[in-house]
Amino acid sequence: MNSANPMTSELQARPAAPARFYQAFVFLCGVAVMTVEMAASRLLAPFFGDSLLVWSNLIGIIMLGLAAGYYWGGRYADRHPRPEPLFVAVLLAGLWVSLLPLVTRPLFRLLPGDVFSTPTRLIIVSFAGASLAFLPPVTLLGWVSPYVLRLLNQSVESSGRLAGRLYALSTVGSLMGTFLPSLVTIPWLGTAATLALAGALLIGSSAWGLVRSRAERVEHEMQQRRPPSHPPKPKPEHPLRSFFLFLFLGVPATVFVASRGPLKPVPGLVTEAESAYQFIQIWQQGQIRYLVVNEGGGIQSFYRPGSPFGTGWYYDYLALLPYLYRLAPSPAGRATAAGAAEAVRAAQTPGRGIAAPAMAATAAPAAAAASAATAATAATKAATASTATPATKAVAAPAGEAVLKTLLIGYAGGTVAQQLAALPAPYRSEVVGVEIDPEMVRLARDYMGGIPPHTRVVVADGRIWLRRDKDKYDIIIVDAYSREMYIPFHLSTQEFFREAKEHLRPGGLLALNVNASQTGGLLASFYRTLASVFPHVYWARSGAYMNYLLVATGRPLSPETLPAVIGRDGPPELLPPATELAAGWRSTPPGGKGLVFTDDRAPVEWFTDWMVVTYPARK
Structure with missing residues (x-):
């Protein structure tokens, strides 16, 4: 049936x-x-x-x-x-x-x-x-x-x-x-x-x-x-x-x-854009413009008409790299730097003015940073002037030396490039900036002060560009992040650092900006990975937040005299970060268990997520 x-x-x-x-x-x-x-x-x-x-x-x-x-x-x-x-x-x-x-x-x-x-x-x-x-x-x-x-x-x-x-x-x-x-x-x-x-x-x-x-x-x-003999009716x-x-x-x-209009309206919004890589906004408070991505948890670039220095963030520490490169090894002790650093801290109490949180979404600390930096500069100049020695007066290269050549992987809005181009001779750099996001380059050109003189910007992946590039550089800076908080794993490995080393001139520096905690494992992993390629690796905190500067080179590097050189030849806004850097300079491995990152195994995301997980306890 x-x-x-x-x-x-x-x-x-x-x-x-x-x-x-x-x-x-x-x-x-x-x-x-x-x-x-x-x-x-x-x-x-x-x-x-x-x-x-x-x-x-x-x-x-x-x-x-x-x-x-x-x-x-x-x-x-x-x-x-x-x-x-x-x-x-x-x-x-x-x-x-x-x-x-x-x-x-x-x-x-x-x-x-x-x-x-x-x-x-x-x-x-x-x-x-x-x-x-x-x-x-x-x-x-x-x-x-x-x-x-x-x-x-x-x-x-x-x-x-x-x-x-x-x-x-x-x-x-x-x-x-x-x-x-x-x-x-x-x-x-x-x-x-x-x-x-x-x-x-x-x-x-x-x-x-x-x-x-x-x-x-x-x-x-x-x-x-309908009966079979009935004709069909037209469909209504x-x-x-x-x-x-x-x-x-x-x-x-x-x-x-x-839904047209700003996707995320914020006070002072100048423009916003969606690229193939991220959501980008530029907003302005007072005379300062900030470039942020995604939810705006961190400032990616900073622009202020006039001097590009004195941002209060890690950019100022990257601007010290040409001075570190020109320094000759010095046997001087750390007393001068430590005393000047104490003067900076005293001048900035209460509230540390030179290092507003690098990931802060508000621009309010910038004004406080400028005023605190002024007081800190005076205190530091007094400290360095009273303790100058013949050794500290002979550390800089002659003014007639050639302009430095710097490769910047992670151009973003161009803050670092503007600073490097604005330094006095012989510390000024010709910059090749590599940025993977073409929309970021457009916004930097149109809204963040334009492309600095003697700067060439290439739209490419940093590692792919480095592999194809034939030039040699005095300084290579890696300041690249994806999804705002993750350093791309392929820019973190032993193999990448070997490729970068091949592009350094004798005595050249490789520097990284790493957003990490001192004991979370990420900083230690970058140190161990760099140490597997370079004979000398140094690190220091670059601001009052979670930014750290790592510097790898083939020669000993000692920044004790850096504040004296900045006080004599550098922008005065760089004197407080120079003093802090000299006082916090370390060559021993940071705390935490670290790995040697390789192309086969580089759990950068895992270490970063662990940093986020443990952030409330540290805070």
């Missing part, structure tokens, strides 16, 4: 055209899922950052939504094997996706979190925000593959082949949804337009399928009721077609227009 479901019999009686439509529908929904994930990372970054913790949350939410959609979609398809519920679910998902650029901004502003929130807070807050925004549409899209499989499956013998075809189409669609937004739509059109296109795609395809399936159902019912215009056309064209376009 045949007990076939009448709905199955209805589907079996339909022509093959709907099957092709359903397969295309599966493909398009696969495109949409990954488009949502790629765009979601750009919506989250301005508020929660782009760290590995946030990415883990996002990927986990997408997987959770798909798993829930597979499960509930399959169950519902068995109970209601009709196409209409599927198209309604995808239609709702399309509406949700279209609204994301509009609703996520106020939602995420209510859930503050940055990379140096407590890790528990960052994980919970970013997970909550991402779940509220992205879990519902992804769950609805997870219905598609099992539901279409149920609708098209006509026999057990062909079920495996059908399932394989549908999941292959969904996966190929996901591949397109991965590359198309990241390479085309987000860089060229932006995140809001990308989501509007994805929403329109879902709304249009599901609305067309819903109208068609309902029309076919009505036609099928009319054929069953479906009343929902105009409404669906409005949803397809109106909702995404309206949301796209409404």
